[in-house]
Amino acid sequence: MKRRSFLVYIIFIFFLTLSFTSCSKKQKYFRYDVSNFIYYIEADIKEPYGRVITRIGDFKFLEHKQMNKLTSLVTDENSVLWLKINFIIPEELRDKDIGLYIGHLRSADLLFFNNSGIRKYGEFPPQENTAGYDTQYFMFPKNIVNQTGINTIMIQVWPGSFGSISTKVFIGEQPDIFHAAEKGNFFNSKIIVAFAGVMILIFFMYLFLYFVMRKFGNANVYLFYALLNFFTIQFLLPNFISEISWAKPAFLSYFAMLKFFFFSGAFTTIYFANSFIISYLGYKDSKRIMIIRLCLYVVPMITTFTISSYLVIPKFIPFLIISSLSQFCFSIPRIIMAIRDKQRRKTVYSMLLGFTPVIVGLILDLFFKVVGLAPNLPYLTIYGWQCTIYLFLGNLLFNFGNMYSHNTQLKNQLSDFNTHLEEVVAIRTKELSEANFVLSKGLETVAHVQKNFLPIKNRSFRGWDLSISYTALDNNVSGDLYDYYFTDGFLDGIGIFDVSGHGIPAGLMTILAKSIISQHFITGIGQNESISNVLKDINQSYIKEKVNVENYITGLLFRFSEFNKKDICSVEFANAGHPYPLLYKAAENKVIELKQDTEKQYGILGVEGLDVSFPPMSFRAEKDDIIVCYTDGLTDCINSEGKDFSKERIIRIIEEYHNESAIMLMNRIMDKFSDFVGKEKLTDDITLIVLKRVNPKDYIEEI
Numbered sequence: 001m002k003r004r005s006f007l008v009y010i011i012f013i014f015f016l017t018l019s020f021t022s023c024s025k026k027q028k029y030f031r032y033d034v035s036n037f038i039y040y041i042e043a044d045i046k047e048p049y050g051r052v053i054t055r056i057g058d059f060k061f062l063e064h065k066q067m068n069k070l071t072s073l074v075t076d077e078n079s080v081l082w083l084k085i086n087f088i089i090p091e092e093l094r095d096k097d098i099g100l101y102i103g104h105l106r107s108a109d110l111l112f113f114n115n116s117g118i119r120k121y122g123e124f125p126p127q128e129n130t131a132g133y134d135t136q137y138f139m140f141p142k143n144i145v146n147q148t149g150i151n152t153i154m155i156q157v158w159p160g161s162f163g164s165i166s167t168k169v170f171i172g173e174q175p176d177i178f179h180a181a182e183k184g185n186f187f188n189s190k191i192i193v194a195f196a197g198v199m200i201l202i203f204f205m206y207l208f209l210y211f212v213m214r215k216f217g218n219a220n221v222y223l224f225y226a227l228l229n230f231f232t233i234q235f236l237l238p239n240f241i242s243e244i245s246w247a248k249p250a251f252l253s254y255f256a257m258l259k260f261f262f263f264s265g266a267f268t269t270i271y272f273a274n275s276f277i278i279s280y281l282g283y284k285d286s287k288r289i290m291i292i293r294l295c296l297y298v299v300p301m302i303t304t305f306t307i308s309s310y311l312v313i314p315k316f317i318p319f320l321i322i323s324s325l326s327q328f329c330f331s332i333p334r335i336i337m338a339i340r341d342k343q344r345r346k347t348v349y350s351m352l353l354g355f356t357p358v359i360v361g362l363i364l365d366l367f368f369k370v371v372g373l374a375p376n377l378p379y380l381t382i383y384g385w386q387c388t389i390y391l392f393l394g395n396l397l398f399n400f401g402n403m404y405s406h407n408t409q410l411k412n413q414l415s416d417f418n419t420h421l422e423e424v425v426a427i428r429t430k431e432l433s434e435a436n437f438v439l440s441k442g443l444e445t446v447a448h449v450q451k452n453f454l455p456i457k458n459r460s461f462r463g464w465d466l467s468i469s470y471t472a473l474d475n476n477v478s479g480d481l482y483d484y485y486f487t488d489g490f491l492d493g494i495g496i497f498d499v500s501g502h503g504i505p506a507g508l509m510t511i512l513a514k515s516i517i518s519q520h521f522i523t524g525i526g527q528n529e530s531i532s533n534v535l536k537d538i539n540q541s542y543i544k545e546k547v548n549v550e551n552y553i554t555g556l557l558f559r560f561s562e563f564n565k566k567d568i569c570s571v572e573f574a575n576a577g578h579p580y581p582l583l584y585k586a587a588e589n590k591v592i593e594l595k596q597d598t599e600k601q602y603g604i605l606g607v608e609g610l611d612v613s614f615p616p617m618s619f620r621a622e623k624d625d626i627i628v629c630y631t632d633g634l635t636d637c638i639n640s641e642g643k644d645f646s647k648e649r650i651i652r653i654i655e656e657y658h659n660e661s662a663i664m665l666m667n668r669i670m671d672k673f674s675d676f677v678g679k680e681k682l683t684d685d686i687t688l689i690v691l692k693r694v695n696p697k698d699y700i701e702e703i
Contacts, residue, residue: 029176030092034100035169038062039084042074045125045158049112052082053154059084062165070106070163077309080124081163085153087171094147099139099177103166103184105157106130107254111138112154114146124158128254132241133192135184137177160254161310189240195386196236199229202393220284224276225396229389231272235265236382255310263304263320270324271297276392277331280351281338289330296326354395357387453514455484458663461491463563463696467663469670469688473633479506480631480687481514481555485521489701490562493521496689497555497605498578498631506685509551516541521557531559531574535614539576539605546606553605554578556629560621563696569621574614577604579632582647584654586624586693591651594619626658626665627691633684637677645676662692 039059043052062083066073073081089098100111107130108122118138121131145151157163172180206226213219238261271293278285285293300323307313338348361384368380457468472478479499485492495517499506517538524534535557542553554577561570573581573594580593596617603612621627628650637645650669657668666688673686 029173032090032171034085034087034171035167037085041082042079043082045078045080064167067167068164070159081157083155086150089147097174098171099137099174101170101177101180102136103168105136105165106163107160108158110156113140114144114151116144130254133188133239135181137181139174161313192236192240196233199233203229221279224272224279228272228276231265231268234261235269237261259304267301267324270327274327274331278334281334283334293330300324354391355388358384360384461486462489462699464491465662465692465694467666467690469666471686473502473682473685477503477507478685480685481510482687491560493559495557496629497553499553500551530616531572532614532616535574535576542606543608552607556581567696571621572616572618574616576614582628584626584658591654621693623693625693629689631687633686634688639676639680645673662690666690
């Protein structure tokens with residue numbers, strides 16, 4: 001949330017608070033505190049007043065610590081409490097119109113003064129109804145006030161589930177009583193009605209925004225914010241029900257209202273508060289988490305609605321609180337993740353700043369109410385929650401305004417662009433044409449060099465028939481590389497390599513790699529070095545020569561021995577992270593994949609600091625055996641149905657056409673590949689090598 005928007009709202013809240021607290025000096029009235037003279041007795045709800053006043057010896061002193069839990073003082077649903085206050089009018093209040101101020105007295109009560117019925121708040125069973133959070137006050141006519149003797153106040157109280165009485169109870173002059181009561185009513189209920197009215201407007205406004213914005217971006221944040229406001233009203237309804245008593249249906253009992261509005265509203269508000277947090281941070285729940293969260297929401301809800309007695313509700317409060325607060329187990333980890341994410345860090349800080357008022361209010365309530373330092377204060381969490389609601393309202397409006405401003409600016413830019421579209425297109429077309437010309441010349445140069453340094457694709461050697469297919473992705477410039485090495489008609493070795501990337505950069509690196517590979521292969525033969533060490537030497541030289549170029553190479557390197565008396569040739573090869581070669585064994589009439597021990601073979605060429613291992617593998621090649629090598633551009637190519645060509649297809653083709661020559665078998669594979677791909681464009685360079693063992697005696701030296 002932007003600091004400026006937060007500052008505006010904080011200043012607004014400050015001056016609003018100041019307007020309520022900085023009133024001009026008014027006349028001071030004398031107040032006679034009677035909160036230390038309250039006694040109580042439990043009685044059946046049907047027990048008449050006349051019988052209760054005779055039980056003087058049964059009354060017990062009401063301690064301050066009991067005032068906040070009157071429900072615990074009754075043992076039966078059919079019981080009520082009678083509170084008794086005896087006092088003598090102090091000198092300062094004699095011969096004046098007086099009254100009694102009680103900050104609150106929940107849930108319903110009926111007051112008698114010197115045996116005269118004065119006023120009732122709420123309704124008693126069987127049509128029970130709470131007085132809500134009204135500040136309660138009673139005015140006493142002079143003619144019933146004993147100016148010199150003892151006055152007796154008797155209050156019949158039905159405590160309901162959360163019965164309590166304020167510790168601030170005093171006798172005073174009627175103007176003072178009325179003013180104190182109106183002030184309390186303003187902060188306890190009337191201001192909540194105003195909050196509810198604003199939240200109704202916010203609900204409809206953001207519900208509308210959700211339907212407008214649901215096709216763009218994170219629209220769920222508007223929906224969750226709208227529902228958060230709606231269910232906050234549901235939760236707060238018991239606080240101001242007395243202000244709209246005309247709207248309360250006669251059949252809606254206190255117990256039903258408590259379950260449906262207070263508890264149900266609290267659970268739902270917490271659920272959508274967490275949904276809003278998750279969405280605000282740009283996350284989404286998976287289906288599994290969504291189901292878990294719904295269960296954690298529904299379980300306490302069902303538990304509440306199955307409670308049959310209002311006296312049992314306080315016992316369930318810890319379970320209900322833990323169940324509902326468990327929703328935060330899914331939002332708090334997201335907050336931590338967002339703090340670690342640089343892109344979301346500002347968002348999470350603004351969100352935490354937005355929730356600061358309600359957190360501060362909750363801490364103050366725990367401090368003042370639980371510890372008991374100021375139990376008569378209104379619940380500050382409610383006001384903190386309202387501040388949080390309004391802060392996020394300002395934030396979301398600010399973000400929406402920024403988005404609207406951005407879209408307007410973009411629209412204007414598009415309009416200006418369209419005005420000069422022909423000119424811009426002409427300029428860009430010319431630039432693109434020039435760039436394409438330069439690029440095409442570069443591609444032609446690299447392609448020409450590659451064409452000249454790569455050996456011919458089809459060749460016969462003593463005992464071997466070789467055929468190669470080489471297809472470049474970008475205008476004859478390929479990142480694939482093949483090479484073979486021979487002496488006087490004898491094939492010494494063959495290699496196939498794949499440089500990462502495409503186009504000119506990859507093509508240039510193949511030129512460097514070919515020189516390094518050829519040099520080390522020839523040196524390795526002369527020094528009788530293992531094929532494994534040859535690959536390691538190639539890796540070191542390539543890393544040194546390519547300097548800071550970020551690419552790597554995979555490849556296979558084969559070395560062939562001379563033929564023995566039985567025309568059998570030994571083959572040694574090593575693999576550097578390349579697709580495994582295939583070997584058709586004529587004697588067994590099957591194709592096998594030449595794999596090394598995966599626990600020992602690892603690594604590619606050209607990555608500095610990477611530990612590599614290229615253990616050699618050897619086998620004997622007899623007449624009609626076939627070796628097939630390829631780059632992954634062949635097997636990984638995908639057709640219009642989303643299927644790849646795969647090595648299994650190559651194996652089936654080899655098994656079917658193994659009797660044909662190397663070039664015919666190569667053509668069979670590439671024809672099948674062409675049919676498979678159809679009109680789909682290639683995504684990588686493709687190289688295929690087919691090497692078939694033939695009779696050495698049939699070799700005719702090329703002229």
